[in-house]
Amino acid sequence: MISQKARYALRALVALAKSAEPDRAVFISDIASSERIPRKFLEQILLDLKHHGIVESRRGKAGGYLLLKAPEEITFGEVLRIVDGPIAPLPCLSKTAYRRCEDCRSEESCEVRKVFARVADVTRNVLDRTSIADCLSTDSGKVNLLIAG
Amino acid sequence: MISQKARYALRALVALAKSAEPDRAVFISDIASSERIPRKFLEQILLDLKHHGIVESRRGKAGGYLLLKAPEEITFGEVLRIVDGPIAPLPCLSKTAYRRCEDCRSEESCEVRKVFARVADVTRNVLDRTSIADCLSTDSGKVNLLIAG
DNA sequence: CTAATACCCTACTAAACCGATAGAGTTAAG
DNA sequence: CTTAACTCTATCGGTTTAGTAGGGTATTAG
Incomplete structure (x- = not known):
């Protein structure tokens, strides 16, 4: 069995890839609510994926997350x-x-x-x-x- | 990753199959020492396998364990x-x-x-x-x- | 400038699971 | 009737899991 955390990570990445208006970041809160993932838990997961070069983030009022690698390259x-x-x-x-x-x-x-x-x-x-x-x-x-x- | 317990179980079953003098039970202690498995832990594992119909046991002084199913049938x-x-x-x-x-x-x-x-x-x-x-x-x-x- | 709203990071926690260990009980051979 | 085997239940320390909490930092709208 894979962990809940891994399921969340994969679903969040798919959601990010789907909402791909290029160069427009997506709020954690939006992913959390659309994918039914506890918000603060998702923060940790995305941060982790960021540290590993999968996604990037923007801070501040118009912040959010985007894929750093192309969806084809994220296995x-x-x-x-x-x-x-x-x-x-x-x-x-x-x-x-x-x-x-x-x-x-x-x-x-x-x-x-x-x-x-x-x-x-x-x-x-x-x-x-x-x-x-x-x-x-x-x-x-x-x-x-x-x-x- | 499979658990240590599962590795022990599989190794114990292989050991039982190898020492198959038909109708002669093998001591837990013998399997434990030949396979380097903690004895009391192995007891629990074999008991569990017995409850599921994989092995059978004999009690008393000349007791021990034997396979109940043929090795070909234990996947x-x-x-x-x-x-x-x-x-x-x-x-x-x-x-x-x-x-x-x-x-x-x-x-x-x-x-x-x-x-x-x-x-x-x-x-x-x-x-x-x-x-x-x-x-x-x-x-x-x-x-x-x-x-x- | 500053308030609001985002992400950033560390720490904590309750519950479950893992890998054993302990010990009292039962059975059967010699 | 003693000995040596299996039987069963309980317990335990450590780790992992699935979060929660809360303060910190960056950015920008106004």
Whole structure:
């Protein structure tokens, strides 16, 4: 299960991409109410995404948030890694945050690891090839999903 | 990430399948020490697997655990669902424990859900087609993994 | 200038979950 | 009838999750 926070992040990004009048920022409050996300919680999430270069913000009376990267370049995988941490089902399978399983005799011969290596592969195949842009119009989404599959 | 408990469960089942002298039970302590699993913790795990019909136990001095189902019939997916709960990345995608996302306007039009539906599909494709038997000899494991992929 | 309205940042918290540990109880073999 | 196995319930410290709270800072309309 992905966290609530990750769901909020993805929905907020889709909302931002949809309301894309170029160079016009969107209020946190607007996203919060249209997407039913607790306002202050969403602040934290967007701030986090800003620190990771996904969105940018403007302060002051006419402030708000905009996408910094193009929707095509923001993958689900990237967002999930920022918000929820590594995608791999075992620490010893993570490419971005590898950690040895300290009770494992040998990584190469670990049977459980072999199976989950496949799970990690197929999961990344979807998440790293699907972007926010694929959520904008139903059709383009379908196309990309078919390619990924 | 799957839980430590699930890793222990899978490793214990593989160990049980490997030490399969038919009709001879294996001590918890033996599995615990050979697999480096905390003994009392393993007790809970095996008990849980017993309640779900995966293993059976014998009490008394010559007691222990044995597989109740054939290794071919115990899938990774089944074990994970018992130990860690639903496999689906969103509650609204679980087949075994469906729950509506209460802040979602419409399930059919949810873009995030569409993407994770694919994730759920490919994940189940691996986990529900891979069994403990696939971990016994390297060769048979490879064969089945290739079929599943 | 200044008040209003945005984002920025840190700290806190209640509840749940995780990874165990403890210990009393039950069963069966020898 | 003792010993050594499984059975079951309770507890516990630490971490994570899903927020809430509140003050600080920047920008701009008037």
